[in-house]
Amino acid sequence: MGSAVERTDEHVREYLIYRGFTSTLKHLDSDMKADKEKGFRVDKIIDQLQLFIHTFDLNGLKDYWGYLDRRLFCRLEDIYRPTVSKLRTSLFRYYVVYTVQLKNLEKTQEFFQRQAQELQGKPEWRDWFILPFMPAPEQNPLFSPYFSRQWSDTFLVSLHNFLSVLFQCMPQPVLLSFDSEVQRTTCLQEENDQLRHMLFSLQGEAKLKKQEEMVHHKLPPYVQNMDRLGDTELDLVTSQRNPALTTTPSRNFFSTFLPQARRVPGKMPRGLPGSSPTQASLGRKDTAANQPKDPVAASKEPRPVCSAGGTSEPQAGFTSHPRQRRHQDHEKERKELFSKPQNQMPEKRGESGDPEPHLEGGTTSSDLIDPPPPSQTQVSGEGQRGTGVLGVEQPFIKLSQEEYGEHHSSIMHCRVDCSGRRVASLDVDGVIKVWSFNPIMQTKATIMSKSPLLSLEWATKPDRLLLLGSGVGTVRLYDTDAKKNLYEMAIDETHQRILSLACSPSGTSFVCSAAAHAGPGRSGSVTETVPRLPNPLSVSGQLLLWDTKTVKQQLQFSLEPGPVAINCTAFNHNGNLLVTGAADGVIRLFDMQRYDCAMSWRAHDGEVYSVEFSYDENTVFSIGEDGKFIQWNIHRCGVKQSENSLPQDATGPFVLSGYSGYKQVQVPRGRLFAFDSEGQHVLTCSNNGGLIYRLNSTSDSGLEKVLPLGGHKAPVVTVDWCSAMDCGTCLTASMDGKIKLSTLLAQKS
Structure with missing residues (x-):
């Protein structure tokens, strides 16, 4: 607690300097110099008590212990009062023994004269009044334990532990919890960093293990180094593996990053009908001229399989009649969907089980063809600030x-x-x-x-x-x-x-x-x-x-x-x-x-x-x-x-x-x-x-x-x-x- 108080005092001083509260800062410095609690530093409190004893300052010793009693000890429960009384008795015995050890008989007699009225009725001090008149009290069996180094060290340690526990159990202000929260946050950040590094290492090991399993058990030899091949080399390897693929549209992901001139001639990009030139530059050109074609329907249509094992795209002029009927049915269903209010569309899509693909910016293919009118735009209760489910103002x-x-x-x-x-x-x-x-x-x-x-x-x-x-x-x-x-x-x-x-x-x-x-x-x-x-x-x-x-x-x-x-x-x-x-x-x-x-x-x-x-x-x-x-x-x-x-x-x-x-x-x-x-x-x-x-x-x-x-x-x-x-x-x-x-x-x- 002492270190937390010291750091908090420094933060407060820094804040006062930043705000320019110089007069408040002067009062704070003066109060900190006269602080009898020593910033809740137990070692400094023990040093202050020993200073009064070594200088034979009986008045200062009594006043300081009285301040600790009024400030700290009186707030304890009644069950701790005997402990406080025993510590006070041991403190004054420590003072008397120190005066006898230094052969300062005058201070010893002064102690008993000034404390006579307070101590004479207490049984623990009854035998101590003869101490100034004994020639060698350290040899007396009654007083010899108090003249040993073991007793003095035990007393100081007991007093130190008592004050430490007392300060730890005291209710602390909210400002003092800042230091503990900072330390706790720092520990959590360090622990999170360690766990993050551990997670990355485990993910890397799992990825390597998965790649090894794929190389040794699933992938053919010519695909083992695919990530190191260029686009042209990759197309060459693919064409050598299956010649039929050179005349069919490629499904390779890497080919979409090639310039148009470097692609194999047989690879025609497929796109949306009515697409703009910008969309055409992205590889979304229409393959069927003057005929609208929905991408959802196209994606769900079956393609005839070639004898070489690839898929063959049918030409525009040889479309079968069943396919035309399916296309017309789909167009009719799509127009019925867009003719209904906007808030009914999710339920209809859920029934058909055919969600529309989303394009860039959250736009669907249907929005590009038939955008809904502005009056049917759905208002979200949580998406807009201050509006409810029905568009009214939220309280x-x-x-x-x-x-x-x-x-x-x-x-x-x-x-x-x-x-x-x-x-x-x-x-x-x-x-x-x-x-x-x-x-x-x-x-x-x-x-x-x-x-x-x-x-x-x-x-x-x-x-x-x-x-x-x-x-x-x-x-x-x-x-x-x-x-x-x-x-x-x-x-x-x-x-x-x-x-x-x-x-x-x-x-x-x-x-x-x-x-x-x-x-x-x-x-x-x-x-x-x-x-x-x-x-x-x-x-x-x-x-x-x-x-x-x-x-x-x-x-x-x-x-x-x-x-x-x-x-x-x-x-x-x-x-x-x-x-x-x-x-x-x-x-x-x-x-x-x-x-x-x-x-x-x-x-x-x-x-x-x-x-x-x-x-x-x-x-x-x-x-x-x-x-x-x-x-x-x-x-x-x-x-x-x-x-x-x-x-x-x-x-x-x-x-x-x-x-x-x-x-x-x-x-x-x-x-x-x-x-x-x-x-x-x-x-x-x-x-x-x-x-x-x-x-x-x-x-x-x-x-x-x-x-x-x-x-x-x-x-x-x-x-x-x-x-x-x-x-x-x-x-x-x-x-x-x-x-x-x-x-x-x-x-x-």
Whole structure:
């Protein structure tokens, strides 16, 4: 850490000089000279302490140790206070022993006189007050160990190690991480260069081996040195091998690079009808005069085979009748294709299975003959800036898309904290990654769990805490900065599956949904290979409120008409309302001031997978097992404001096909939809990425697709939308363990 601080100080000084901040630079230099922490250099701190001892400066020694105690040691946990006290005692004993060794009796007596009130009540100093009056204390069995060189060296090494570990464990500012990132980037570049050289060498060896195999097993002797022959010599070798080829068009690639005068007379270039002189100079002259001929049809027509084994091009005046009929049929079909709108042409070509060849600049042969009118030009949603699929202005521009690939199995949950600085993601193997994406994507902590984990939630105050719900009836409170568990709460032995967690915005409590085991194939497992139980009402559940400060259960909510598993929970902005979605398809709205259910209604045919408050908190949105996305009015119980049907890849269960017909089925666990900062757009799941819809649309469906995020090769199972930063950030997590982070820029209308 000391070297990183020193390099950072140099960078800061260089920046101040570059900006011309001379007064700031003078203050920085003066502060650096008076720096008592010595730039976090442990060796310099030890040298300063030894300097005070060697100069018999007791006041300086006490003041410097007091500064270290106020600046560093007081921030440690209580379990390290005895260690700090022992080091302080050893430091003062080291001073006293040094005064005795140099026979400076005056400084020895001064130490005990000035420290008498502080040391006389401590048992470790009780026998040391007779030290000034002993003629040879180094021979006394009580004091002789402290006069040895071994004890002094051991003490200095222990103090050095303690300070080193302390500096390494201190939370570092973002500026200091620049040095480590530079070193990491340099190491990665060196490793990439080594791997690149290794790849090139392996490719070269494979190429040589392949050439040797071709020479010894496939190619005739006269072709072994073909790459060293000239064009004329190559034509000569070819003509000698097969005389019939001199009267037929050559298929040799090297001949296209020859000038026209050097080519064999029998080689006539074939080109497109109606080609320009520029195209004719490139070898695309028409062979059939005054007769249009499509290159696709010509390429698919059979050529009669000569007796010598070559192909013979038929002359223009001797075209057979079947060939003319095929040509006319093809011309008719081509005109029908171009007479239809442009957006229907790819489907027609896909049916015929005959794609048109592309020429230079992306132009097809059909475009040269019959170019489509400008009104039929297709507008791409992603190819043009600010236009959607239908040509309307998009509300967002996708600036970038990054990938977080530290997980090796399907994702269950992926949530951003309330500050928008950190992300917590949980996979089906029980591995949790805490990572940041601003300014760079970096893993902060990795949490491994022996017991299966089913849910997670960020605490609101402080936002560094993470709630983890397991499949064995426990909830852990994890500190992501200190990287350790603070508490582990046993919820209920009969309801061991913690399905959902929601922390109150005040940070004083959280709601926990616990359910009993659902039978074979569903005991805490998220990835299932069996269909869902036909009767989810048979699974018992509880909804509990816990205090985060006292770590005790406050109350248990009443679930009418009976105990049922709660799948999802969400608070409003001030924590006065709580909405839940259950396995019986009922949405319940709880008043958190009276701790009772204010209203409930049947929302979906099947389970409720995900539920959230709207932006104005006058409505509630929900997604259920029936594949419907519904908006409910919370002021009028059970009244729908809108209802939309979503595809199965947006609502689940999610299916990932594997080899040999194996299918991995995952039931929804995390958030299935998320809103932007203004509540006008919603992000949902799909098979290849997130989809953004516009709410309250005037269209018949009520939802208007405005932007597909894409980027995934497996079904997306959970999403989140962070608007805490200047640019909105969409998170989409899929079944292959990949998380895409898409940065959006909102366009103001």
